[in-house]
Amino acid sequence: MSNLIYAVTGLVSVIGIGVAIWSFIDTRKTYYTEYKNRKAND
Amino acid sequence: MKFSKSKWLAYTFLVGLLPVLTRLLAWANTTTGMVSPIAASDFVAFGLVLHVSVINELEHLPGKEKEWKTIQNGTSLVFVALYSSLYALTIIGEKNASLIDANVMLRSSMILAMVSTLLSLSVFHRVSKLGSK
Numbered sequence: 001m002s003n004l005i006y007a008v009t010g011l012v013s014v015i016g017i018g019v020a021i022w023s024f025i026d027t028r029k030t031y032y033t034e035y036k037n038r039k040a041n042d
Numbered sequence: 043m044k045f046s047k048s049k050w051l052a053y054t055f056l057v058g059l060l061p062v063l064t065r066l067l068a069w070a071n072t073t074t075g076m077v078s079p080i081a082a083s084d085f086v087a088f089g090l091v092l093h094v095s096v097i098n099e100l101e102h103l104p105g106k107e108k109e110w111k112t113i114q115n116g117t118s119l120v121f122v123a124l125y126s127s128l129y130a131l132t133i134i135g136e137k138n139a140s141l142i143d144a145n146v147m148l149r150s151s152m153i154l155a156m157v158s159t160l161l162s163l164s165v166f167h168r169v170s171k172l173g174s175k
Contacts, residue, residue, distance in 0.1 A: 002146040005131075009150040012124055016157035019117045023164035026110060031171050 050166040055159070058091035082144070085151035086129045092155075092162040093118040093125070099169055107172075114165055121158055128154075 061084040069079040096118045100111050128151055135142030 002143050005146050005150050008124065009153055012120060013153055013157045016117060016121065016154075016161050019113060020157075020160040020164040023110065023114065023161075024167065027164075027168040027171055 047163075047166060047170055050162070050170075054092060054095045054162065054166075058088040058095075061087045080148065080152075082147040082151040083129060083132050085148075085155040086125045086132065089121060089125045089151070089155045089158040092158045093121050096162055096165045097122075099165060103169070103172065107168075110168070114161075117161060121154065121161070124154065125151075 062080070065077065065081060065084055066079060069077045097115065100115055100118075103111055128147060131142050132147055135144060135147065
């Protein structure tokens, strides 16, 4: 039972950390591109 | 709509931490052994507060964020389901200590709570960027 709980926690934690890192990168990419485009138009 | 990270810290993070802080206060004010300083159920409550606020915040985002929103919503739902299962196991463990290892539950819920904090931060980071435009 303990091993199962650890395994599920580990799996979900890896997914969660992956999604969080991807989200930070995606936010940076999206908003940096928009900022650059706005600067170019000014 | 402007949403700053200090609002997230005050309304979500600190409110979610209330059960943990209350337990620590009770532990500090009682005689040794009466109240345990940390418990899995408090971290489960903390995680649930974070993910419910994330799901609520995602509802108000514009349509162009569709893909990102779907991934964050799905992840939050997985976490809510896991926290619910952990809470159910904690309740079972209260009456039958031999069935569930309390230390495993505690470690598991603490790790998940840390990951939930990171996820919640990533969501509110984007929401604050969106609000500052």
